[in-house]
Amino acid sequence: MKLFLSTLFLLPFLAFAQKGEESIWDLKALYKAPEFEETTLKSKPNVKSIFYKSINYEGQPTKVYAYYGLPKMEKPKNGYPAVVLIHGGGGTAMEEWVEIWNKKGYAAISMDLEGHLPSFHHKDRVGFEGNGPSRVGVFHDNDKPLKDQWYYQAVAQVIIANSFLRNLDDVDANKIGVTGVSWGGMLTSTVAGVDHRFKFAIPIYGCGFLNGTDGHMGNHFRNGNDAYRENLLKNFEGQKYLPKVEMPILFINGSNDAHFPIPASVASYKAPKSDAYLYIVDGLGHGHPPAWKVQESYTFADAIVNNKPFMKIQKTQWDNGIITAFVKSADIANVMVYYTEDTGKWGDRKWTKLPAKFSGKKIKGELPSTAQAAYFLVTDTNGITLTSEVKMKELEN
Numbered sequence: 526m527k528l529f530l531s532t533l534f535l536l537p538f539l540a541f542a543q544k545g546e547e548s549i550w551d552l553k554a555l556y557k558a559p560e561f562e563e564t565t566l567k568s569k570p571n572v573k574s575i576f577y578k579s580i581n582y583e584g585q586p587t588k589v590y591a592y593y594g595l596p597k598m599e600k601p602k603n604g605y606p607a608v609v610l611i612h613g614g615g616g617t618a619m620e621e622w623v624e625i626w627n628k629k630g631y632a633a634i635s636m637d638l639e640g641h642l643p644s645f646h647h648k649d650r651v652g653f654e655g656n657g658p659s660r661v662g663v664f665h666d667n668d669k670p671l672k673d674q675w676y677y678q679a680v681a682q683v684i685i686a687n688s689f690l691r692n693l694d695d696v697d698a699n700k701i702g703v704t705g706v707s708w709g710g711m712l713t714s715t716v717a718g719v720d721h722r723f724k725f726a727i728p729i730y731g732c733g734f735l736n737g738t739d740g741h742m743g744n745h746f747r748n749g750n751d752a753y754r755e756n757l758l759k760n761f762e763g764q765k766y767l768p769k770v771e772m773p774i775l776f777i778n779g780s781n782d783a784h785f786p787i788p789a790s791v792a793s794y795k796a797p798k799s800d801a802y803l804y805i806v807d808g809l810g811h812g813h814p815p816a817w818k819v820q821e822s823y824t825f826a827d828a829i830v831n832n833k834p835f836m837k838i839q840k841t842q843w844d845n846g847i848i849t850a851f852v853k854s855a856d857i858a859n860v861m862v863y864y865t866e867d868t869g870k871w872g873d874r875k876w877t878k879l880p881a882k883f884s885g886k887k888i889k890g891e892l893p894s895t896a897q898a899a900y901f902l903v904t905d906t907n908g909i910t911l912t913s914e915v916k917m918k919e920l921e922n
Contacts, residue, residue: 549677551580552720555684556722558691559688561576562575567643567644569620571594571624571627572593572594572623572624574592575592576655577689578685579657580681580685581672582658583673585655587656587657588656589637589638589685589686590636591635591637592620593632593634593689593690594620594633595627596630596632600695603700604696604698606631607690607702608631608633609634609686609687609704610622610623610626610704610705610709611703611704611708611709611716612705612706612709612813613706613709613710613812613813616637616706616813617641617643617644618635620643625817632693636686638678638679638682638712639657639675640653640657640659641653641656658675658678661675664753664756664757667756667757671760676715676760679712680712680719687723701722702723702724702830703717703720705727705731706729706731706813708731709731710728710729710730710785711763712731714726714732714733714793715733715763715765717767717770718769719766719769721771721772723772725772725775726770726775727774729778729816730778730782730811731784732789733762734763734764734767734796735789736762739870739872740786740789740872743786743789768796768797770798771798772799773799774797775802775821775825776790776794776802777816777822778804778806778809779809779811780805780876781876782811782872786870787871790803790805791803794914800837802825804912805912807863807902821910821911824908835854835855836854836855836905836909836911837855838852838853838888838913842916843892846894847891848862848899849889850914851886851887852887852888855907856905857888857905858905858906859903861880861901862879862881862890862899862902863899864879865877865898866897868897874897874898888903897917897918898915898918901913
């Protein structure tokens with residue numbers, strides 16, 4: 526365990542990316558406004574249905590199906606803020622997700638990244654003329670040419686969705702963010718370090734630094750296929766791109782997520798040079814609806830696009846059974862400390878919460894000697910809740 530955790534937290538310094546390295550994506554082309562057409566296929570009453578042009582796949586042109594919508598409230602002087610929505614595994618273009626953000630005052634686009642027309646049941650989804658690839662397992666199309674691999678195509682499709690929004694007359698091109706769930710969180714972690722036009726990023730569950738972790742995603746790194754692992758780390762994994770992130774980024778995860786364990790979220794949170802934030806929700810279920818209910822994603826987006834301060838928890842330390850940290854840019858309303866006495870798989874650990882103390886900007890909690898990991902959950906007077914860095918006993922000793 527100690528060797529695994531120590532290696533994991535060295536990974537930010539071992540990332541493959543170097544400053545100034547040329548992108549494997551043709552950003553000059555992807556930043557252009559895409560051709561698109563409206564369609565009545567799978568149309569919904571409160572959003573528009575479109576196909577937009579994407580990059581070639583296996584030498585042939587492709588297009589992407591998407592829903593997009595605008596808020597019904599009065600448009601700000603410079604246009605609505607906006608967000609690109611990236612679905613997770615088994616997901617598709619989702620009109621209800623677009624409508625959730627529309628009601629918050631954001632233009633939004635949700636696209637199917639697997640070459641399908643949307644349908645509630647995955648088995649009912651069909652392709653269309655000019656569709657791109659579907660995902661093959663967990664990066665299991667790594668034997669294909671780089672530009673024909675699903676993840677490469679998906680990143681390009683997300684960047685083009687940003688370009689689409691930026692060229693709408695009703696959208697403020699300087700206030701567009703990106704968020705994704707599960708696989709979409711992984712894509713968000715990659716895209717945030719590639720497309721620097723985004724104003725904010727919110728990966729939910731999915732993140733980077735999965736190599737060596739004990740979740741479902743991390744298990745695939747241990748399949749004995751060196752070419753598979755090299756392709757993933759060199760070209761796609763968030764650990765390469767998160768150190769390049771320039772916009773504020775909020776990582777959201779559950780305390781017991783089976784796919785993306787806490788150490789991966791913490792390493793991802795520590796990687797960007799920009800302002801990074803972490804919110805671990807005890808017992809958060811894994812899926813699109815649970816992710817949509819986390820209100821901090823919307824309050825974070827509002828704070829960033831409106832240039833308002835957002836609570837930041839800094840300098841978390843654990844020493845002799847005492848955990849401390851400092852809160853910046855907010856007045857504290859309540860503090861809890863969460864800890865686990867368990868070892869073994871992160872998804873199986875049980876967490877206990879206790880009241881913590883605060884005085885001014887400093888927060889303090891007492892931990893039992895049996896605690897193996899701990900973090901603060903802080904709520905400010907505006908009702909925003911975030912967590913500190915999760916401290917782990919193996920690393921503190």
